[in-house]
Amino acid sequence: GENVEQHPSTLSVQEGDSAVIxxxxxxxxxxxxxxxxxELGKRPQxxxxxxxxxxxxxxxxxxxxxxxxxxHFSLHITETQPEDxxxxxxxxxxxxxxxAGTRLTVKP
Amino acid sequence: xAGITQSPRHKVTETGTPVxxxxxxxxxxxxxxxxxxxxxxxxxxxxxxxxxKDTDKGEVSDGYSVSRSKTEDFLLxxxxxxxxxxxxxxxxxxxxxxxxxxxxxxxxPGTRLTVL
Numbered sequence: 454g455e456n457v458e459q460h461p462s463t464l465s466v467q468e469g470d471s472a473v474i475x476x477x478x479x480x481x482x483x484x485x486x487x488x489x490x491x492e493l494g495k496r497p498q499x500x501x502x503x504x505x506x507x508x509x510x511x512x513x514x515x516x517x518x519x520x521x522x523x524x525h526f527s528l529h530i531t532e533t534q535p536e537d538x539x540x541x542x543x544x545x546x547x548x549x550x551x552x553a554g555t556r557l558t559v560k561p
Numbered sequence: 562x563a564g565i566t567q568s569p570r571h572k573v574t575e576t577g578t579p580v581x582x583x584x585x586x587x588x589x590x591x592x593x594x595x596x597x598x599x600x601x602x603x604x605x606x607x608x609x610x611x612x613x614k615d616t617d618k619g620e621v622s623d624g625y626s627v628s629r630s631k632t633e634d635f636l637l638x639x640x641x642x643x644x645x646x647x648x649x650x651x652x653x654x655x656x657x658x659x660x661x662x663x664x665x666x667x668x669x670p671g672t673r674l675t676v677l
Contacts, residue, residue, distance in 0.1 A: 545604075549619060
């Protein structure tokens with residue numbers, strides 16, 4: 454069936470380094486590609502999204518890139534800070550499926 | 562945070578008892594969703610609604626039912642709770658985009674349910 458795969462499941466970086474999380478989807482009809490951030494004990498919140506008519510979108514230190522041919526999109530965080538530590542989810546796709554999440558830890 | 566609340570925020574119940582969780586929004590958004598969140602599984606859709614009295618099943622709907630009699634309220638019912646339904650439940654809302662595709666979802670604060 455349709456699914457959304459997210460990698461890696463955990464990621465640990467040093468403060469100031471970059472982090473990249475990749476999401477692969479199977480539904481070729483998908484045209485909306487969001488990333489959500491969930492801090493410990495909090496609700497998920499949208500941090501950036503992109504629609505299929507563009508290949509990249511940037512908002513300060515975060516960016517999302519889309520490769521529709523290969524059916525994947527990625528979250529890029531530059532100059533990471535300890536407050537970036539959280540779980541990040543890609544999705545949902547048209548079937549409301551999210552990725553399983555990536556736990557990012559930024560070490561000071 | 563968008564105007565979305567969930568009640569109760571915490572509940573402990575026993576196996577076999579019925580449980581109803583409530584999601585309330587003040588945004589007049591068309592779509593409402595119920596997800597459960599478990600370690601290693603991320604967010605999984607239970608049921609969703611695309612209008613008053615219009616609902617559909619999600620990925621993990623077995624053992625759950627929903628109702629939406631008003632735009633602002635979406636109820637999730639566990640008819641006979643089981644230990645496997647111990648989870649954190651999130652409600653979410655969204656409005657459709659002009660193209661009809663899905664759009665940003667706004668999540669409620671979550672309900673932590675423990676079934677003993």
